Amino acid sequence: MKQDNKSKYYAIAFMVVCSSIYGYGLFRNYEIQNCQKEFGFAYNARRKALGIPIIPVNWHVKERDKQYIWWTGDENGVGHSRKTIAFSDCNILSEHDVYKLADQNGKARLLEIECIYGNGNEPGAIIAYTYQIEHSAQQISKRAADSLLEAEHIK
Numbered sequence: 001m002k003q004d005n006k007s008k009y010y011a012i013a014f015m016v017v018c019s020s021i022y023g024y025g026l027f028r029n030y031e032i033q034n035c036q037k038e039f040g041f042a043y044n045a046r047r048k049a050l051g052i053p054i055i056p057v058n059w060h061v062k063e064r065d066k067q068y069i070w071w072t073g074d075e076n077g078v079g080h081s082r083k084t085i086a087f088s089d090c091n092i093l094s095e096h097d098v099y100k101l102a103d104q105n106g107k108a109r110l111l112e113i114e115c116i117y118g119n120g121n122e123p124g125a126i127i128a129y130t131y132q133i134e135h136s137a138q139q140i141s142k143r144a145a146d147s148l149l150e151a152e153h154i155k
Helices: 001-038 041-049 141-152
Strands: 061-067 070-072 081-086 091-104 108-115 125-133 136-140
Touching: 001 041, 061 141, 091 125, 125 141
Parallel strands: none
Antiparallel strands: 061 070, 070 081, 081 091, 091 108, 108 125, 125 136
16 A cells, blocks of 8 residues: 555656646746847837847748747848847847848849847947858958948848
8 A cells, every 4th residue: 555655656746847847848938938029129229229230020030949039031132131139048149130132243142240249238349240242251341331231222
């Protein structure tokens, strides 16, 4: 009889542990999605003030997990095609924006803007601009990046 009671206690303890782990996973996913939502469209006014590209209103989430969220619009046309936001808990680590430019002499071109955040979700000193033609990339200035976007009529 004692063996039966011991088995029941172990079974109950096992079910409690499994339920707790499952519950924690659900809570953690909910928490992550709320943090990511806070830095989605709702954060656009702050992005604009900081000079970081916003998430256009017609975009959607293409992919996400606890460490990043990938927003996308029209990935085939010329213009702002995607934004990836990297997280650590509820803090933004970085934002990476990709602009597809018109092909030049049959070669694909991209402009990438990366903002590395400092403490407290404020941008740090690092905002990098990269101009890419095919598989060759080079760092450029903000002024050069703005000129490329202006030449392509991209806002």
